[in-house]
Amino acid sequence: MVPIPEEYHDLFEKPTFAHVGTLTADGAPHITPVWIDYDPEAKRLLVNTERGRQKERNARANPVVGVSMTDPDDPYRYLSVVGEVEELQTDGARAHIDELSQRYLDVEEYPNPVETERVIVRIRPDRVL
Template sequence: MVPIPTEYRDLFEKATFAHVGTLTDDGFPHITPVWIDYDAEAERLLVNTERGRQKERNARANPAVGVSMTDPDDPYRFLSVIGEVDELTTAGARAHIDELARRYMDVEEYPNPIQTERVLLRIRPDRVL
């Protein structure tokens, strides 16, 4: 496990979009733009999704992921992470999506309908570029 360098943690405090790459059952890459967060205490990237979405199904079958993000204020500043989803959990996921909605949408509560339930993908960084 490799922590996110301190000088890049500000990327998780603003509306930085990340692209998460997972692998489908037939081995093809699936890349999705996502809201991103970081749990510095546990040293885990956090991706909030909904149960049954492709990235959630892929991560259950194969936990290997790649994450790339570009600083919205400087497109030449970026962070890439290779790691594994070491936990998929619904615990705290609903409150977390509201927290992300405040950062990304400037609203108090996530406004989109939730069809199933929210799920947190907790990603352990193994390599950071």
């Protein structure tokens, strides 16, 4: 496990979009843009999704993932992470998506209907570039 360097923690305080790469059942890459968060105490990247989405199904079957993000204020400043999904948790996921909505949309609650249930994908960084 490798922590995210302190000088990059600001990326998780502003609306930084990340791209998460997972592998499908037939080994094809699946890349999707996501809102990203970081738990500095646990040293885990957090992605909030809905149960049944492709990235959630892929991570459940094969936990190896890649994540990249670019500073919205400086496109030449980026962070790239290779890691493993350690947990897919529903506990606290609804509150977490509301918290992310404040950062990304400047609204109190996530405005889209939840069709199944929210899931937090907890990613352990193994390599950070």
